[in-house]
Amino acid sequence: MISTKTSQHQSLSHGREITGLFLGWQDYQSDLWLPVAKMTWAPDLSRYCFRYTKGMERAIELSPIEKSSFIRHPDRLYQSHVTENESLDFKSRMPLSRTRYVPQQQQWLGLPEDPIDPIAYVSRSGGRRYQDSYDVFPEIRPDSQGDYHFHFLPLDIGKLEPDCYEYLLQLAPGHQLGVTDNQLGDGRFQLGRLPGYLLEMARTCPTAIQIEVARVNLKAPQFHSLLCHATVNGTLLTPFATAEYQTYTGI
Incomplete structure (x- = not known):
């Protein structure tokens, strides 16, 4: 255990x-x-x-x-x-x-x-x-409204350019982020990539997912510096309902 x-x-x-x-x-x-x-x-x-x-x-x-x-x-x-x-x-x-x-x-x-x-x-x-x-x-x-809440660390934060990283450190909780291709950003800078499971949701139904800054960790290593919060509208999209997520039986 x-x-x-x-x-x-x-x-x-x-x-x-x-x-x-x-x-x-x-x-x-x-x-x-x-x-x-x-x-x-x-x-x-x-x-x-x-x-x-x-x-x-x-x-x-x-x-x-x-x-x-x-x-x-x-x-x-x-x-x-x-x-x-x-x-x-x-x-x-x-x-x-x-x-x-x-x-x-x-x-x-x-x-x-x-x-x-x-x-x-x-x-x-x-x-x-x-x-x-x-x-x-x-x-x-x-949750009680039928929405799903995920917290995640964006990928490739350690590869950000210095000016982009400085901008990241100034973000406040609640700052809205969007997805372009597989890149996370706010229109000014790209701030890493979405994890695979969230990227699949964003590709399936872009309007179902909203992403915001949950916290910025000023004294953390760079890859821990940004924690994000994704809300998935359960009315528009049910996470993990597609065939790839179901148990493999060999049949």
């Missing part, structure tokens, strides 16, 4: 708004992004369930690396894994070791410094690793 000071038995995360974690995969040659796996908490089993999604089938078709992984273990794709512990694919991206700096990082992510919540942390941080093709993002419940 995840070692935290809060119980994970009623939900994946504090506030009970997070109902699952997805693992996304980016094919950098084609720039295609796909959801490939999902982890949920099964209360009746008191353990985590790890399942591949139909997006993994497409990833295997596109990527020699992904394909070779399943050639070595051909039965993996056809199993719905149920494990007592978190899948390593997710666990390795959570702040479960070297937690000295995690309280400060949780503050940058708009989370309480204590207790440490690995699920909420990775839902907002994206769980990315250096030269990695994967990211993590949450499945969440809608």
Whole structure:
């Protein structure tokens, strides 16, 4: 089990708004992004369930690396894994070791410094690793109005030009941002890229998603400097309803 000071038995995360974690995969040659796996908490089993999604089938078709992984273990794709512990694919991206700096990082992510919540942390941080093709993002419940709320760190913030980064540091919470192609910005500067799952939503129904600045972290490393808040109108778009997000059964 995840070692935290809060119980994970009623939900994946504090506030009970997070109902699952997805693992996304980016094919950098084609720039295609796909959801490939999902982890949920099964209360009746008191353990985590790890399942591949139909997006993994497409990833295997596109990527020699992904394909070779399943050639070595051909039965993996056809199993719905149920494990007592978190899948390593997710666990390795959570702040479960070297937690000295995690309280400060949780503050940058708009989370309480204590207790440490690995699920909420990775839902907002994206769980990315250096030269990695994967990211993590949450499945969440809608609010009372039927809208969905996601917090995220834009990609490629570390690649911004100095004048653009200086502009970013002056932004205030609530500042509205837009999407052009896959770039996040406000008409004056580009401020990074959207994570794959939000980019897919923006492409599917641009009017359904609104993005604003949640907080600017002046003393944080550059890649942690901007936290954004995306609101998805549930009347116009239901997140994660397309075929790629559904459980792969091998049929």
